[in-house]
Amino acid sequence: MTATRGTQATRRQRHESASGRLAALRTVLDQFDVHLAEQPPEALEAADSSALRRVVRALLPLGLDDLTFDVTSTVGASGVAVRVHHCPDRGLTARIVPGAPGPQRGPADAEAPEPAGAQVVGELAALLRRRQVRPR
Numbered sequence: 001m002t003a004t005r006g007t008q009a010t011r012r013q014r015h016e017s018a019s020g021r022l023a024a025l026r027t028v029l030d031q032f033d034v035h036l037a038e039q040p041p042e043a044l045e046a047a048d049s050s051a052l053r054r055v056v057r058a059l060l061p062l063g064l065d066d067l068t069f070d071v072t073s074t075v076g077a078s079g080v081a082v083r084v085h086h087c088p089d090r091g092l093t094a095r096i097v098p099g100a101p102g103p104q105r106g107p108a109d110a111e112a113p114e115p116a117g118a119q120v121v122g123e124l125a126a127l128l129r130r131r132q133v134r135p136r
Helices: 007-036 049-063 107-111 116-129
Strands: 070-074 080-087 092-096
Touching: 007 049, 007 092, 049 070, 049 080, 049 092, 070 116
Parallel strands: none
Antiparallel strands: 070 080, 080 092
């Protein structure tokens, strides 16, 4: 197979762009991990820190190029929420914020808890319907 100079340059440019995006996502996720570790244990007592991290990982690619991106998602009934948004001085950030307590569950619901991903999918679907987030 013969590659022209333009194709090779384009391929290199795509690779550099993808590497830059991955590095930016990794940086924000690393900063969130530090922020999560700095939280007092009682603040995250009922929250699942791995669920918070999964929410951040799901939202980061959506907000990377959208300077108006601002999504807050509550994880479970703990009242702990994570906000992913663009700050004018720091760029894309993910922080834990006080959230509203989730719906009260009855004994029947305790047997089959709702997966954390289901709530994120529902919120993203609502944002897509309101055209606040556009698919790429």
